[in-house]
Amino acid sequence: MTYALTWLPTVLEKAGLKVAEVPGWRTRGRREMGAVRGVICHHTATMQLGNMPTLQMLVDGRCDLAGPLCHLGLGRDGTFYVVAAGLANHAGKGSWEGITDRGNTNFIGIEAENSGHGDDPWPEVQMEAYQRGVAAILAHVGAQSNMCCGHKEYAPTRKPDPNFDMPLFRTAVQSFMLGKTPSPLIAACDAKRRPTLRRGARGGAVERLQRLIGVDPDGIFGALTEAALREVQRQVCLVPDGICGPKSWAVLSGDQPLPAPAPGTSLHGQPGDGSARMKVGDAGLELIRSFESCEDLQADGRFKAYPDPGSSDGLPWTIGWGSTGDDIDQNSVWTQEQCDARFAADMAVYAEQVVSAIGDAPTTQNQFDALVSFHYNTGAIRTATLTRRHNAKDYAGAREAFGWWIKNDGKVMRGLVRRRKAEGDLYAAP
Ligand SMILES: [Zn+2]
Numbered sequence: 001m002t003y004a005l006t007w008l009p010t011v012l013e014k015a016g017l018k019v020a021e022v023p024g025w026r027t028r029g030r031r032e033m034g035a036v037r038g039v040i041c042h043h044t045a046t047m048q049l050g051n052m053p054t055l056q057m058l059v060d061g062r063c064d065l066a067g068p069l070c071h072l073g074l075g076r077d078g079t080f081y082v083v084a085a086g087l088a089n090h091a092g093k094g095s096w097e098g099i100t101d102r103g104n105t106n107f108i109g110i111e112a113e114n115s116g117h118g119d120d121p122w123p124e125v126q127m128e129a130y131q132r133g134v135a136a137i138l139a140h141v142g143a144q145s146n147m148c149c150g151h152k153e154y155a156p157t158r159k160p161d162p163n164f165d166m167p168l169f170r171t172a173v174q175s176f177m178l179g180k181t182p183s184p185l186i187a188a189c190d191a192k193r194r195p196t197l198r199r200g201a202r203g204g205a206v207e208r209l210q211r212l213i214g215v216d217p218d219g220i221f222g223a224l225t226e227a228a229l230r231e232v233q234r235q236v237c238l239v240p241d242g243i244c245g246p247k248s249w250a251v252l253s254g255d256q257p258l259p260a261p262a263p264g265t266s267l268h269g270q271p272g273d274g275s276a277r278m279k280v281g282d283a284g285l286e287l288i289r290s291f292e293s294c295e296d297l298q299a300d301g302r303f304k305a306y307p308d309p310g311s312s313d314g315l316p317w318t319i320g321w322g323s324t325g326d327d328i329d330q331n332s333v334w335t336q337e338q339c340d341a342r343f344a345a346d347m348a349v350y351a352e353q354v355v356s357a358i359g360d361a362p363t364t365q366n367q368f369d370a371l372v373s374f375h376y377n378t379g380a381i382r383t384a385t386l387t388r389r390h391n392a393k394d395y396a397g398a399r400e401a402f403g404w405w406i407k408n409d410g411k412v413m414r415g416l417v418r419r420r421k422a423e424g425d426l427y428a429a430p
């Protein structure tokens with residue numbers, strides 16, 4: 001049967017938020033919810049990279065607790081994943097505002113992707129979406145901001161999540177509810193009347209976007225278009241949210257110059273204003289290749305794609321020197337030249353992203369190479385603690401923080417331990 005919370009996506013979308021519906025969500029739940037009185041905020045506490053790697057567990061549950069484990073998942077990019085319209089096992093025993101041991105019955109549960117460790121800062125786009133989404137839900141059910149609480153407030157002796165300050169969070173929620181921060185995250189269209197496009201959009205504007213980003217122009221904004229858009233946004237230093245709003249239109253169609261990268265760097269090879277633009281050196285290339293060996297050589301001398309050895313679902317498919325992307329799947333077969341060319345192109349992109357993340361912080365070639373190797377493997381140069389430490393000239397601290405990134409799908413991987421050690425050693429080498 002279809003459960004009661006079918007209004008969730010509409011309410012969130014009207015608040016200007018990104019929403020993805022997880023198939024089957026309308027009929028997913030332990031049973032019907034009671035009256036919604038408020039929202040309980042959680043973080044997933046799983047140690048995985050990526051936007052919403054915990055999603056499947058939120059749907060299925062864990063060995064000790066049946067799913068669904070929440071109504072909404074919140075990805076690091078601020079996307080709300082609608083998991084269930086019925087009752088979810090997220091709260092357990094506890095009490096908030098006089099409602100006792102009825103957290104699952106009377107509260108909507110939101111699980112935001114975050115490890116809960118200090119090394120995993122909350123992206124601004126995710127935190128803003130969290131506050132805005134809670135505000136929209138509370139307004140819809142006719143509750144005030146006091147009806148949003150942290151799991152750690154509802155069950156203080158059992159739960160530490162979420163790891164941010166809840167009174168401050170409620171203040172921000174309240175200001176959204178009062179309309180003090182009214183502008184939606186993304187306007188519905190830009191000054192030239194180009195509509196904001198996201199997954200699910202159709203029509204001529206989608207075709208135009210697809211031509212701009214090199215996707216087959218079928219006029220349907222699906223997963224491939226979204227992935228291609230994210231990649232292009234990453235390359236031009238826009239927020240890679242997979243949504244084509246006013247900023248993306250302006251940059252992609254050439255109305256506006258590319259956003260300025262950090263001082264002293266440039267995206268397209270113009271001379272920077274002083275400090276030289278760094279490229280990956282030989283030591284870095286050697287290190288990366290030693291961990292990304294061209295696997296699966298066939299009898300004809302070409303290379304086959306292989307599943308990611310560390311992840312539980314084998315995704316993403318990988319080829320050559322660790323290359324991944326929408327153009328790579330289990331049927332991909334590349335020559336050595338193709339592998340090498342893609343590696344060189346990827347290195348240039350990753351090096352630019354590292355340059356942009358470290359700005360004009362003084363950096364040796366060895367430090368730079370280690371940072372690029374780290375970023376090529378994790379994609380996390382913008383948010384990692386080691387980047388902040390490096391930029392603050394805390395080189396010993398940065399070296400130490402390489403060693404924190406050793407898990408994949410929650411398990412310590414020996415290959416990652418070795419790689420982080422090698423990167424830390426290169427980083428510290430004179
Ligand atoms: Zn929780």
